[in-house]
Amino acid sequence: MRTYSIVLLPGDGIGPEVTAVARAAMESVAALSGFALKFSEHAFGGASIDRFGEPLTAETLRACQASDAIFLGAVGGPKWDKAASRPEAGLLGLRKALQVYSNLRPVSVHPALAGKSPLRAELVAGVDMLIVRELTGGIYFGARQKREDYASDECAYSRAEIERVAHIAFQQARLRRGKLMSVDKANVLETSRLWRRVVSEMGARTYPDIELGHMYVDAAAMHLLRDPASFDVVLTENMFGDILSDEASMLPGSIGLLGSASLGDTRPGVFEPIHGSAPDIAGQDEANPFGAIESVAQLFEAGLGETEAAARLRAAVGAMHEAGDWTGDLGGTLTCSEAGIRLIQHLERQPAMAAG
Ligand code: NAD
Ligand code: IPM
Ligand code: MN
Numbered sequence: 001m002r003t004y005s006i007v008l009l010p011g012d013g014i015g016p017e018v019t020a021v022a023r024a025a026m027e028s029v030a031a032l033s034g035f036a037l038k039f040s041e042h043a044f045g046g047a048s049i050d051r052f053g054e055p056l057t058a059e060t061l062r063a064c065q066a067s068d069a070i071f072l073g074a075v076g077g078p079k080w081d082k083a084a085s086r087p088e089a090g091l092l093g094l095r096k097a098l099q100v101y102s103n104l105r106p107v108s109v110h111p112a113l114a115g116k117s118p119l120r121a122e123l124v125a126g127v128d129m130l131i132v133r134e135l136t137g138g139i140y141f142g143a144r145q146k147r148e149d150y151a152s153d154e155c156a157y158s159r160a161e162i163e164r165v166a167h168i169a170f171q172q173a174r175l176r177r178g179k180l181m182s183v184d185k186a187n188v189l190e191t192s193r194l195w196r197r198v199v200s201e202m203g204a205r206t207y208p209d210i211e212l213g214h215m216y217v218d219a220a221a222m223h224l225l226r227d228p229a230s231f232d233v234v235l236t237e238n239m240f241g242d243i244l245s246d247e248a249s250m251l252p253g254s255i256g257l258l259g260s261a262s263l264g265d266t267r268p269g270v271f272e273p274i275h276g277s278a279p280d281i282a283g284q285d286e287a288n289p290f291g292a293i294e295s296v297a298q299l300f301e302a303g304l305g306e307t308e309a310a311a312r313l314r315a316a317v318g319a320m321h322e323a324g325d326w327t328g329d330l331g332g333t334l335t336c337s338e339a340g341i342r343l344i345q346h347l348e349r350q351p352a353m354a355a356g
Contacts, residue, residue: 002035004068004304009044009060012087013277015073017285018292021340022071025296025313028344033309040067045075045087055090061097064268069303071295072272077279096136100262100270101161102168103135103241104298107248107258112321116253116330119225127251129231130176132169133241135262137161138191140238157191157237162198168263169235170207179211179232183220183240195237217244224248245274254329256288259295261302271299285335288327293317293343316346
């Protein structure tokens with residue numbers, strides 16, 4: 001039987017809560033789709049600082065590198081905000097070490113969710129976009145200085161770093177509606193002027209079939225709310241992508257809904273919901289696990305090539321939306337763990353549907 005090794009990094013706060021649901025969903029779908037998963041779980045982020053004094057140990061990194069795919073819950077929390085090495089540094093270290101330079105964050109609005117957005121239902125109807133965020137460069141990884149009364153963070157990009165993530169975005173656009181919007185701040189920043197020049201050259205030379213546009217990030221933040229359905233693929237650098245994707249999570253109505261795939265040129269990829277550890281609701285079994293579940297669908301599809309398994313999982317999530325099986329953030333009554341149990345019930349009802 002096809003067998004994959006999966007590393008689970010539950011992390012902190014609601015991370016372990018949504019990871020438990022993700023794991024149960026993975027096990028259920030694997031059994032239904034006829035492949036096997038071998039899990040190994042490792043402390044990560046704040047949980048790893050507490051046990052080993054650092055957010056990402058060499059042993060955890062080795063286990064990740066030897067796996068087929070990594071599922072990550074979330075890291076961070078007020079407990080470690082003053083730690084010498086923060087939980088977030090472990091996440092950045094993992095992304096860099098694995099060279100997962102493209103972070104794919106799909107944002108779509110299921111028709112049953114149209115009334116859940118703070119935006120008018122008719123504005124968010126039909127939203128289906130993919131944010132491609134550069135993940136291992138830019139201001140997150142530039143040289144930095146820290147003194148008592150002065151600090152600096154350098155933002156740098158090379159042509160090669162821009163080209164490799166832009167190729168991913170152009171190719172995704174080809175698989176979708178053929179539109180790519182590159183977002184930068186080329187009216188101010190040198191990195192953005194290079195970004196725009198490189199992406200434009202690639203569009204003209206290699207992807208003339210793709211309808212390429214450019215927007216400044218401030219205007220993009222506005223257009224995302226003014227006419228969100230007009231976006232197909234959005235390509236942007238690390239920090240702009242971080243901010244715009246949290247904004248975009250309000251189109252379907254909760255940050256708890258969005259998943260992501262962080263991919264490099266080789267396995268393993270890292271699959272994680274876009275939300276954080278949500279200290280305000282941690283430990284209360286209130287978190288929405290759908291972002292984690294969507295990340296599992298991406299793990300199956302982009303991480304393992306198990307597309308049928310991903311479709312099975314997404315169909316079960318769709319059935320839950322249609323039934324109004326939601327957690328509190330969407331006005332539903334389910335706890336996080338109940339949502340997980342309900343999902344498995346929907347999954348197990350499916351084979352008859354799939355065969356029929
Ligand atoms: P957050 O995403 O954790 O929470 C923002 C708000 O959204 C909170 O009100 C929270 O309750 C809500 N929320 C988040 N996920 C939810 C879910 N699944 N269901 C329902 N509601 C949900 O962002 P924050 O509060 O700014 O950050 C908290 C910590 O998480 C920080 O330490 C931050 O660095 C970290 N963080 C980690 C990741 C990651 O691990 N990938 C991502 C973002 C933030
Ligand atoms: C995310 C998070 C991380 C980021 C933090 C926790 C380092 O916000 O995955 O979106 O900024 O990339
Ligand atoms: Mn973020």
